Amino acid sequence: MSVKICIDAGHYGKYNRSPAVNGYYESDMTWKLHLLQKKYLEEYAGVEVITTRKVQATDKTLYNRGACSRGCDLFISNHSNAVGKGINESIDYVAVYHLVDDSTTRVDDISKEIAEKLAPVIAGVMGATQGFRIVTRKSGNDRNGDGMLNDNYYGVLHGARMAETPGVILEHSFHTNTKMTLWLMNENNLAKLAKAEAEVIAAHFGLMKKRDAENAVTEYTKIAEETVATVEQMRNYLKAKNPAVAQSVLDMIPLYLSEGAAEGIRGDIAFAQSCLETGNFAFKGSAVTLDQNNFCGMGVTRRGMKGNSFGMPQLGIRAQIQHLKAYANGEPLVNPVIDPRFRYVSRGCAPYVEWLGIQENPQGRGWANGAGYGKKILAILNSITSTKA
Numbered sequence: 001m002s003v004k005i006c007i008d009a010g011h012y013g014k015y016n017r018s019p020a021v022n023g024y025y026e027s028d029m030t031w032k033l034h035l036l037q038k039k040y041l042e043e044y045a046g047v048e049v050i051t052t053r054k055v056q057a058t059d060k061t062l063y064n065r066g067a068c069s070r071g072c073d074l075f076i077s078n079h080s081n082a083v084g085k086g087i088n089e090s091i092d093y094v095a096v097y098h099l100v101d102d103s104t105t106r107v108d109d110i111s112k113e114i115a116e117k118l119a120p121v122i123a124g125v126m127g128a129t130q131g132f133r134i135v136t137r138k139s140g141n142d143r144n145g146d147g148m149l150n151d152n153y154y155g156v157l158h159g160a161r162m163a164e165t166p167g168v169i170l171e172h173s174f175h176t177n178t179k180m181t182l183w184l185m186n187e188n189n190l191a192k193l194a195k196a197e198a199e200v201i202a203a204h205f206g207l208m209k210k211r212d213a214e215n216a217v218t219e220y221t222k223i224a225e226e227t228v229a230t231v232e233q234m235r236n237y238l239k240a241k242n243p244a245v246a247q248s249v250l251d252m253i254p255l256y257l258s259e260g261a262a263e264g265i266r267g268d269i270a271f272a273q274s275c276l277e278t279g280n281f282a283f284k285g286s287a288v289t290l291d292q293n294n295f296c297g298m299g300v301t302r303r304g305m306k307g308n309s310f311g312m313p314q315l316g317i318r319a320q321i322q323h324l325k326a327y328a329n330g331e332p333l334v335n336p337v338i339d340p341r342f343r344y345v346s347r348g349c350a351p352y353v354e355w356l357g358i359q360e361n362p363q364g365r366g367w368a369n370g371a372g373y374g375k376k377i378l379a380i381l382n383s384i385t386s387t388k389a
């Protein structure tokens, strides 16, 4: 589902100066606020935000601003209110306006619902001493009989309504009141306000923050997937890294793919892990030797331990694949278990390569202790998959 929202800055240029605080113009405040609302709304997934005007100094009639919202799910017009000509310190409340008609329509119902959700939140964030009011106005007050509400203040909502968009006018208390004018001149306050308003709107439409919406699967590299690298890429990578690599090692590389495919595990990830664990099969300074057919440091739980041995390369690779599968998911093994450490793994605790490192694993479990263990494997994997076949 995609939600489209149209936001309006109530006035343009230098308009509606505060009698209480020098330098405050309603037009400047609403311009800043509506851009902040756009910014915070765009932190949500599946939302498109448009504004009624591109340039602060340019006017557009009220009706046309509302009409900009055609095709949108919500229209918001931002303001601060005024009472009389001078300073009035006692009037301090948030007002949210929406239109109603004699016959209730879906658009009017949504406008009302959103008005009722926004008003108390805005009053709360602003700390308005008189709280909030929800004000309903009749639509269709067409004095000239030309289908428009002329210079009427609510023309902006009328324009939205004619475009079949639910709409609200937000009056962010009064700029005839010193306390609230100073509050609205503080950009941190405007950010707080815009964020809270975006949260209400997002909750109404059931929107999720982008980072929550992005499934972890797309961010992390799954172990139980189809292999990406080819045998040629793995061979060429290894020969480049270790020109003295044993022919027996080059010959056994296809086993990573066949053993991986048998269990639904990425064989190229297992191979990249072997490159890391054996120093590109040079076994330099390694506790394990080539003849053990142990290519992943299996059973080397302490420095200097010799680790497990396997009768032939295929079995060593199979044990490694089985061990990866133990971490990747809870699926049963296809081949009989030969991994001597299979039973020690909390099944499925590391579905992603990134989580194979204990320090990065959310449960504090994993294959290895060293920081960034999974990232090291992925760096090798990336080199392999970008190697020419």
Ligand SMILES: [Zn+2]
Residues within 6 Å of the ligand: 010, 011, 026, 078, 079, 080
């Ligand atoms: Zn206004």
